[in-house]
Amino acid sequence: MPKSRIRKKSDFTPPPEKKTAIKLDTRGWVAPFMLALFAVGLLWIVVYYVTNGNYPVEQMGNWNIVVGFGFIAAGFGVSTQWK
Secondary structure (H helix, E strand, O other): OOOOOOOOOOOOOOOOOOOOOOOOOOOOOHHHHHHHHHHHHHHHHHHHHHOOOOOOOHHHOOHHHHHHHHHHHHHHHHHOOOO
């Protein structure tokens, strides 16, 4: 009795890779702007305390602290845009 032919299995070839362009949002401005706001807020508060309330704006009085913390809070607000 003749032997039947053995079919050779074809080698596995992986499917072709899909090349998709990855579009990244360029938000290089976020980190420097955030750090600048932090620094300005901190500097505002430090200058206020070091000069005994004479600078940055003498007429504002203790509201200078609120302005400094406002800059810092704005820095945290900008940080939410960082990816």
